[in-house]
Amino acid sequence: MARAKNYLDQKLAEKLRDRKYYTTDSNPEFLKEVEKIGQTPAHMCYQCGTCTGSCPSAPRSSYRIRLFMRKAVLGLEEEALTDPDLWLCTTCYSCTDRCPRDIAPTDVIMAMRNLAFRKDIVPRNFLQTVQLIYKSGHGVPNNDVNRAARVKLGLEAEPETTHKYPEYIPGIQKILDHYKLKDEADRILAKGE
Ligand code: SF4
Numbered sequence: 450m451a452r453a454k455n456y457l458d459q460k461l462a463e464k465l466r467d468r469k470y471y472t473t474d475s476n477p478e479f480l481k482e483v484e485k486i487g488q489t490p491a492h493m494c495y496q497c498g499t500c501t502g503s504c505p506s507a508p509r510s511s512y513r514i515r516l517f518m519r520k521a522v523l524g525l526e527e528e529a530l531t532d533p534d535l536w537l538c539t540t541c542y543s544c545t546d547r548c549p550r551d552i553a554p555t556d557v558i559m560a561m562r563n564l565a566f567r568k569d570i571v572p573r574n575f576l577q578t579v580q581l582i583y584k585s586g587h588g589v590p591n592n593d594v595n596r597a598a599r600v601k602l603g604l605e606a607e608p609e610t611t612h613k614y615p616e617y618i619p620g621i622q623k624i625l626d627h628y629k630l631k632d633e634a635d636r637i638l639a640k641g642e
């Protein structure tokens with residue numbers, strides 16, 4: 450069941466509770482940027498709610514994709530980019546499969562995450578995942594419990610990934626280096642220490 454979120458930042462919590470729309474909060478360029486990065490016509494959203502109804506995250510959290518679609522259309526940039534719920538989408542694309550307006554809400558969320566990243570607004574666990582991928586090629590490295598379970602099932606202890614072929618890790622690092630993702634993760638994480 451969805452539960453009330455306990456935002457540590459009380460100012461943000463208060464702002465997110467406030468349902469009023471203030472034109473001074475609106476940045477019309479935000480919608481244009483989201484559409485350009487996401488390559489999807491977010492302005493076509495007519496708030497039917499099919500996306501939220503399809504979303505596996507919605508029943509388990511306070512995350513509502515329809516709300517983010519509305520924030521995009523209204524240009525509520527700061528509100529959208531500072532909302533921790535932005536990071537609760539699993540990118541399963543169920544909403545994109547079902548949107549009757551052929552919008553890709555998933556790509557709207559991804560575009561917003563890109564914009565948030567440019568402002569260094571990224572949850573620390575996402576940044577730590579980047580560091581893990583850089584180190585091992587995986588966001589969730591294998592461990593002894595998984596290895597034992599795999600062997601019990603008649604599988605090899607290591608899956609057919611960089612766990613088994615660590616020689617491919619430098620290739621993954623090269624890709625992350627190209628986008629400076631690891632450097633950025635290190636930089637933002639160091640700032641909070
Ligand atoms: S399903 Fe599509 S049109 Fe309906 S609320 Fe979601 S994004 Fe908007």
Ligand code: SF4
Pocket residue numbers: 500503504505506507514537538539540541542543544545554555558
């Ligand atoms: S892609 Fe994200 S927003 Fe869409 S249904 Fe999946 S979890 Fe929900």
